[in-house]
Amino acid sequence: MGQSVVLYLSNTGHTQAVAEKIAATTGSKLIAIKPQQAYSASDLDWTDHDSRSYHEMHGGYVRPAIEPVDSVAVGQATVVYLGFPLWWATAPRPIDTFLDSVDLSDKTVLPFCTSDSSAIDEAVHQLRVDYPAINWRDGRRFTSGVTAQEIRKWSSKA
Numbered sequence: 001m002g003q004s005v006v007l008y009l010s011n012t013g014h015t016q017a018v019a020e021k022i023a024a025t026t027g028s029k030l031i032a033i034k035p036q037q038a039y040s041a042s043d044l045d046w047t048d049h050d051s052r053s054y055h056e057m058h059g060g061y062v063r064p065a066i067e068p069v070d071s072v073a074v075g076q077a078t079v080v081y082l083g084f085p086l087w088w089a090t091a092p093r094p095i096d097t098f099l100d101s102v103d104l105s106d107k108t109v110l111p112f113c114t115s116d117s118s119a120i121d122e123a124v125h126q127l128r129v130d131y132p133a134i135n136w137r138d139g140r141r142f143t144s145g146v147t148a149q150e151i152r153k154w155s156s157k158a
């Protein structure tokens with residue numbers, strides 16, 4: 001197998017904790033996808049229909065600006081682990097911004113998420129529809145208690 005990278009978006013640390021475990025277990029480089037404007041607590045209030053996150057996810061085509069990502073490391077990878085929190089059961093818009101900015105069509109991409117309870121399937125379905133050139137593997141929802149053994153079993157499907 002070639003090189004691998006773990007790319008992740010995390011606003012309150014849950015996805016980051018899982019991403020760190022995946023990177024350590026698979027020997028991957030760990031790269032954060034960071035919105036240029038970080039999300040504040042009120043931005044993340046999903047009960048407020050006037051919050052930034054609500055508008056981004058319910059406002060049609062939105063691509064929040066992100067910080068530049070290490071394109072050399074991504075370009076050299078053959079396997080990409082792509083992690084994000086679920087927002088309304090789908091991937092937050094900065095993930096779309098990232099996917100619009102890179103060509104991952106020659107790589108295998110394994111999506112993973114954290115969430116309060118929702119499953120990842122709807123998010124992966126949407127990613128497959130929006131980015132059909134990518135070789136998506138089935139996604140996994142992980143909790144911070146994920147073990148190295150579980151990660152190895154999942155990553156062996158790359």
Ligand SMILES: Cc1cc2nc3c(=O)[nH]c(=O)nc-3n(C[C@H](O)[C@H](O)[C@H](O)COP(=O)(O)O)c2cc1C
Nearest residue numbers: 010011012013014015085088089114115116117118
């Ligand atoms: C705007 C917003 C929408 C969310 N929508 C869902 C959801 O639909 N289903 C769910 O189970 N959790 C939902 N959550 C909870 C997050 O997915 C969960 O807290 C996640 O682990 C946060 O990851 P992070 O700490 O890496 O940002 C939502 C959280 C936010 C802020």
